[in-house]
Amino acid sequence: MNTLTDNEQILIVDDEHAIREMICLALDEQNYQCVQANSAHIAEDIIRKAPPDLILLDWMMPGISGVDFARRLRRDKDSQNIPIIMLTAKSEEEDLVRGLNSGVDDYLTKPFSTRELIARIHALLRRSSPRNSDCVLSQSGLSLDNISHRVKGGSQNIELGPIEYKLLRLFMENPERVYSREQMLNNVWGDNIYVEERTVDVHIRRLRKALEPTGHNKLIQTVRGSGYRFSSQQGSS
Amino acid sequence: MNTLTDNEQILIVDDEHAIREMICLALDEQNYQCVQANSAHIAEDIIRKAPPDLILLDWMMPGISGVDFARRLRRDKDSQNIPIIMLTAKSEEEDLVRGLNSGVDDYLTKPFSTRELIARIHALLRRSSPRNSDCVLSQSGLSLDNISHRVKGGSQNIELGPIEYKLLRLFMENPERVYSREQMLNNVWGDNIYVEERTVDVHIRRLRKALEPTGHNKLIQTVRGSGYRFSSQQGSS
DNA sequence: CCAGCCTGTAACAAAACTGTAATAATGATT
DNA sequence: AATCATTATTACAGTTTTGTTACAGGCTGG
Known part of the structure; x- marks a missing residue:
């Protein structure tokens, strides 16, 4: 999956x-x-x-x-x-x-x-098992290339740590979908690993900060009570 | 033929x-x-x-x-x-x-x-087979000639050991692509051959050192958590 | 058999990344 | 507005990953 x-x-x-x-x-x-x-x-x-x-x-x-x-x-x-x-x-x-x-x-x-x-x-x-994750995801001028492991906002390279990279990839693979903190932990950190749910917040923060220079931080939206969402549309709920 | x-x-x-x-x-x-x-x-x-x-x-x-x-x-x-x-x-x-x-x-x-x-x-x-075994690869003033087996940085000859040569060739055949240590071992050292993954780091170091005099060492980028990449662009992630 | 080059490892140093907790903001509810 | 719940930020110490160097063979070519 x-x-x-x-x-x-x-x-x-x-x-x-x-x-x-x-x-x-x-x-x-x-x-x-x-x-x-x-x-x-x-x-x-x-x-x-x-x-x-x-x-x-x-x-x-x-x-x-x-x-x-x-x-x-x-x-x-x-x-x-x-x-x-x-x-x-x-x-x-x-x-x-x-x-x-x-x-x-x-x-x-x-x-x-x-x-x-x-x-x-x-x-x-x-x-x-040939991996099929070899593609370029892009949305609103933000692009993530799995082959070169590169993230770009417009033409500007964006530096991300491993976790932030995986987080962003998860988001971009399913735009608009709301992920709970638990789901993010399972997907990004791994299934049998224990870290505080709050830790997700911190990494969301780090991701947003990294995306700030190009304004793409607005794509990471908070869904109060549920989790986070990657979306190019306005608003939260 | x-x-x-x-x-x-x-x-x-x-x-x-x-x-x-x-x-x-x-x-x-x-x-x-x-x-x-x-x-x-x-x-x-x-x-x-x-x-x-x-x-x-x-x-x-x-x-x-x-x-x-x-x-x-x-x-x-x-x-x-x-x-x-x-x-x-x-x-x-x-x-x-x-x-x-x-x-x-x-x-x-x-x-x-x-x-x-x-x-x-x-x-x-x-x-x-698709290996460009009979052509000259070049990028940003660094060139690798598969026929004469020679590497040049600008007009200056660069001496490389066999492994460093193969490594550089692998990189230059697929610029921008991130190679994991395992992939490098398989491609350069051979499949099913066991050497420590960290050995790759050492050879990366040797390659970088050899490329240093002409400044081309910057083309070999570290992608933390994933491996290394040959790129003329800035930065890593 | 020796001198010289190339390799793989180990060991230590340096960087980068992580998780947590503490504190500040913000939103929701009454 | 007051209060509670949830999220945002920040700082920091601990880990993990990578960089670098030294060194002990192995192989080459006299």
Whole structure:
């Protein structure tokens, strides 16, 4: 829904609890959202209900093996495009051949470092989810360019800190919409972060001050009792 | 050379016939044109005669190792810009570290899936094909010549190390665009290669220092919280 | 094998940014 | 008008991010 704070969901399929926990811990730190499954069967269920953004799949599991499971996922239209990273302890030639056809996106041979795991997850997600926030937003002579991360009032460059930038982007993505302080916190700061709601006021102030030189501060309107709004029209309520 | 059927040519360097064949088969399906070499020596010959668009290079080969070969290719101006993907059976941290400095663009650990292989080849070719590899980029009196590999600030020659050169080229290919540290690592150092993000800062510093004598260091701007940008305009945000 | 260049890291310094609380304004209600 | 509720401003100390430097290898080319 929104590209400012995007926790991607990762499904870990492994029969060993310890390994799942370890991975989970590492991913948590990177702000990925983890879901665990100790068997292919359970994993299947989860995938059907809430498709994750990426799957970490153990090669060897009781019941359905990782390879077979991967193959099955690839056949199903719904799960076809979910990136899969296979976790394996093997590195033998025969497995190479078998693995070549199972259609997974990457391999990691145990033991692996969390560093490497995260790097690969990152790389895969980056490839599979093209961000669509690459555009220039503009309104009443104020423009915000996501590629160059630049804000201009007329032809004048405007300096903004990271938070003010995100705030303005949020506003400009939905002009006229009133955002409550809580919504702003969730969108700009992040979902699971605690800061005082009043802090928003301060950043609104900072944003307004930065926009003052070009007069665009008037675009940030206070909606008493509700929050703030980005609008080129007059008045508040 | 031939725009009607623009099959990109890929050179596979591996001493194992079976692997070469397997890869070849997969690439054929994707309409890539394959050339095989079972040793670095032969590969060298092929590259000299008909430079491929991309090289798949096995890490372990009798005679010259893949790492050494890659390094040699990187030193030679003619082969410097050909993307290289390293294929390795190892997954030890230390080996990866050794591979880092060889200047390859990406690496794949066996066993890998054809899906993954193709995805990475695709990604690399896409990234490197529109590269203005045979023209002179210039901006605000700073010019970078991809043919002679020379950088000039006004009429003054500027000496840059390989990394700083690539960094500057990346910047000048997309002025105004903000690059995150991760993006820079992927583009300049290579995909799936792990070095500290802060290392980028150091090289930015080195680049700036080298550009200082002609005042062009101001073109490299910091975008706090996001990365860096090459721009002739004022300010950052 | 040595001298010299290039790299990646770590460590410390310098800047920029943030969150909070305290206080002033402003609006709404009675 | 008085009072309460909500928002605006400001100052400041704590954090985070970036700048800079030094240094220990690795690789190159004698």
